[in-house]
């Protein structure tokens with residue numbers, strides 16, 4: 001079924017950690033450049049509340065693009081799928097996550113999916129609320145409910161660092177505003193988006209969120225349906241088709257777990273009906289996925305036959 005002890009997980013972590021030296025921490029958001037490239041941690045959360053973990057488990061990291069799948073769940077709940085998919089598409093791009101190219105070459109400038117930056121910015125634009133503060137709080141409180149951790153907050157240093165350097169994301173926003181997909185002022189939207197990406201937690205919290213997706217939106221620890229079944233399924237489908245950027249196809253073949261990664265080195269995995277996974281390893285490969293984190297998931301998937309395919 002899956003891993004049965006912390007010791008077992010520990011041996012996988014130490015094997016995968018060797019790969020960290022081949023990667024590099026993200027530097028385009030300056031505050032992320034200060035991470036320790038050798039860190040590696042994993043947690044696995046089972047529906048009965050058992051949690052196994054190994055490595056640098058207490059280290060906190062920012063969600064970055066992992067927040068995209070959670071923000072998508074929130075706006076699908078709030079606005080329904082017709083409203084959301086009129087503004088953002090459902091197809092993988094094969095391009096890097098911050099690319100602008102398809103926006104310009106498509107007949108309609110609608111972003112191809114909610115996991116690339118252009119699509120994620122449109123999703124953040126759709127978060128309801130009367131002010132940036134209120135909209136951020138709605139997302140943060142949703143994440144606290146999903147993780148079962150009321151202390152979850154955001155890292156001001158990382159949010160500020162991205163806000164000051166997010167020139168490409170601003171360009172995407174202005175392009176989308178010119179095409180009437182985004183209809184609000186861009187600076188406040190950038191503030192909201194950078195705070196969203198800077199929400200931080202450790203891999204135990206992340207595994208618990210992965211568990212809710214794995215269980216089709218139910219938190220098995222308290223029996224509550226936090227995300228409607230159809231929304232959880234849409235999110236998991238995007239995790240499979242677009243969750244690992246333009247390496248999602250390779251990840252599906254080699255590992256076969258619905259997963260979402262972020263440039264801080266986090267990966268959230270949801271093994272349907274089995275368990276949630278939280279991984280943190282800030283050294284990234286050239287695509288922007290945690291290099292040791294991917295190796296770790298590969299080892300686990302092989303050993304426990306976790307592929308859903």
Ligand code: DON
Nearest residue numbers: 064065097115117197262263
């Ligand atoms: O918008 C950015 O560039 C970062 N806040 C998040 C990027 C990331 O994690 C990878 N994107 N899919």
